[in-house]
Amino acid sequence: MKVFFLTIALSLSSILQAEESSPSEERFEGTYIVKAIVTDSEDFEKHVPKEMSPLIITRLSYDALEAKIIMNKNGMCEEIKLKLEKTNNPGLFSVDEGNHWVLIEKTSVRDHWLLLCEGEINGHQIRVAKLVGPDAEENSKALEDYKKFVRLSGFNEDRIKIPGQVEACTPEHD
Numbered sequence: 001m002k003v004f005f006l007t008i009a010l011s012l013s014s015i016l017q018a019e020e021s022s023p024s025e026e027r028f029e030g031t032y033i034v035k036a037i038v039t040d041s042e043d044f045e046k047h048v049p050k051e052m053s054p055l056i057i058t059r060l061s062y063d064a065l066e067a068k069i070i071m072n073k074n075g076m077c078e079e080i081k082l083k084l085e086k087t088n089n090p091g092l093f094s095v096d097e098g099n100h101w102v103l104i105e106k107t108s109v110r111d112h113w114l115l116l117c118e119g120e121i122n123g124h125q126i127r128v129a130k131l132v133g134p135d136a137e138e139n140s141k142a143l144e145d146y147k148k149f150v151r152l153s154g155f156n157e158d159r160i161k162i163p164g165q166v167e168a169c170t171p172e173h174d
Contacts, residue, residue: 027059031057032056035130035132035162037131038160040127044124049163050163051164052163052164053166065093066084069168083095095119096119102115103117114145115131
């Protein structure tokens with residue numbers, strides 16, 4: 001569960017970087033699909049889902065966003081929400097009171113973003129890089145940008161996974 005939390009936390013916090021842009025530029029909010037994912041940990045890699053639900057990013061205030069994912073886990077619909085907070089460093093966001101960090105960068109393709117998430121799980125530092133976009137359509141230029149980002153960030157490009165997409169389920173509320 002902690003591994004999944006980090007995956008979600010890192011995905012969601014990357015959304016905040018878009019908020020650094022001016023009002024005339026693209027804003028990172030709305031619904032995004034995880035198009036590619038890579039990690040630097042073989043143990044963590046085993047827990048990366050083969051299929052992922054969309055990420056929903058909502059602006060809470062000028063310096064805070066909410067990232068939400070709704071997924072089916074062991075037959076139960078589960079909603080996970082995380083608050084992302086801007087830091088003093090451009091493009092860098094804090095999640096879980098600074099226990100996890102997300103760097104968000106724009107690709108050369110409209111509405112496509114690179115997310116670099118870092119945090120500790122079970123005493124091990126984990127890094128995850130993701131490519132997110134507005135739909136499940138493959139975009140070769142965005143993927144090329146992502147692969148370059150992955151190499152420059154010290155990840156093994158051969159470990160990139162392309163997750164399948166599933167619809168978010170509807171959680172039952174009391």
